[in-house]
Amino acid sequence: MIAIEAVSKTFETEKRRRLPALCDISLAVAAGEFVSILGPSGCGKSTLLYIVGGFVAPSAGAVTVNGQRVTGPSPDRGPVFQEFALFPWKTVLGNVMYGLQRQGVARQQALARARELIAMVHLAGYENLYPKELSGGMKQRVAIARTLAYRPSILLMDEPFGALDAHTRTRLQNDLLDIWERDRKTVLFVTHSVEEAVFLSDRVVTMTRAPGRLKQIIAIDLPRPRSRAALLLDRRFQDYVVGIERLMDSADSGAPA
Numbered sequence: 577m578i579a580i581e582a583v584s585k586t587f588e589t590e591k592r593r594r595l596p597a598l599c600d601i602s603l604a605v606a607a608g609e610f611v612s613i614l615g616p617s618g619c620g621k622s623t624l625l626y627i628v629g630g631f632v633a634p635s636a637g638a639v640t641v642n643g644q645r646v647t648g649p650s651p652d653r654g655p656v657f658q659e660f661a662l663f664p665w666k667t668v669l670g671n672v673m674y675g676l677q678r679q680g681v682a683r684q685q686a687l688a689r690a691r692e693l694i695a696m697v698h699l700a701g702y703e704n705l706y707p708k709e710l711s712g713g714m715k716q717r718v719a720i721a722r723t724l725a726y727r728p729s730i731l732l733m734d735e736p737f738g739a740l741d742a743h744t745r746t747r748l749q750n751d752l753l754d755i756w757e758r759d760r761k762t763v764l765f766v767t768h769s770v771e772e773a774v775f776l777s778d779r780v781v782t783m784t785r786a787p788g789r790l791k792q793i794i795a796i797d798l799p800r801p802r803s804r805a806a807l808l809l810d811r812r813f814q815d816y817v818v819g820i821e822r823l824m825d826s827a828d829s830g831a832p833a
């Protein structure tokens with residue numbers, strides 16, 4: 577579904593220095609697949625997601641989605657990025673309805689769909705609160721609901737749970753897997769947590785330090801639906817986590833595994 581073909585990105589900084597951020601990345605993601613990207617800070621993970629989202633153009637190579645070259649953002653590729661903040665002047669309901677109404681969905685229909693999504697992310701009863709009245713985890717749930725409102729077939733998630741406490745993070749991971757298992761969206765998920773990547777993913781992509789190259793792709797052969805409590809006791813889960821952590825240490829050196 578998503579084909580990233582020989583993508584490189586070099587930024588030009590304000591002082592006209594050239595900063596290579598990504599180098600020759602090729603990756604194919606199948607429809608309905610959950611793929612996580614792990615790599616050292618600054619290796620270009622967000623840049624790669626932005627390129628797939630159509631927010632940043634690659635310096636070389638191309639991304640195609642269902643055979644169509646990506647030249648800009650599309651509602652079919654829903655971003656859940658930390659810096660895509662909620663509208664502070666809109667309520668939870670208003671934030672989730674925003675995209676639907678912009679797409680021309682009639683108000684009654686938009687209202688029904690927004691309420692359904694708000695219930696799906698466990699925020700029923702909070703519809704009329706404003707973002708400043710919500711916790712970090714609640715805000716992230718609203719952001720997910722707002723993106724799901726567009727019915728994207730692809731979710732692009734950039735450390736969506738990075739700023740949350742461990743308990744909230746685990747709950748949102750479970751919720752995300754529930755939503756994914758129900759709708760089978762294609763997910764590209766950037767994280768710094770090896771455990772999170774193994775728990776959620778069909779495949780984990782590791783990258784070298786900047787300029788980021790693909791290091792290794794690990795298929796996570798664990799049964800679904802997954803339960804975090806069960807997996808924590810599962811030897812195979814632990815082996816994946818330890819193996820990828822070791823690989824990440826060597827990824828820091830940029831040396832091939």
Ligand SMILES: Nc1ncnc2c1ncn2[C@@H]1O[C@H](COP(=O)(O)OP(=O)(O)OP(=O)(O)O)[C@@H](O)[C@H]1O
Nearest residue numbers: 587588589595597616617618619620621622623624
């Ligand atoms: N708009 C930009 N202009 C110039 N340089 C940029 C821009 N965006 C990113 N970079 C540079 O590209 C490199 C990769 O950044 P990116 O945010 O993609 O890394 P990352 O792997 O997501 O990092 P982290 O894990 O710390 O979030 C960094 O050196 C960064 O400074």
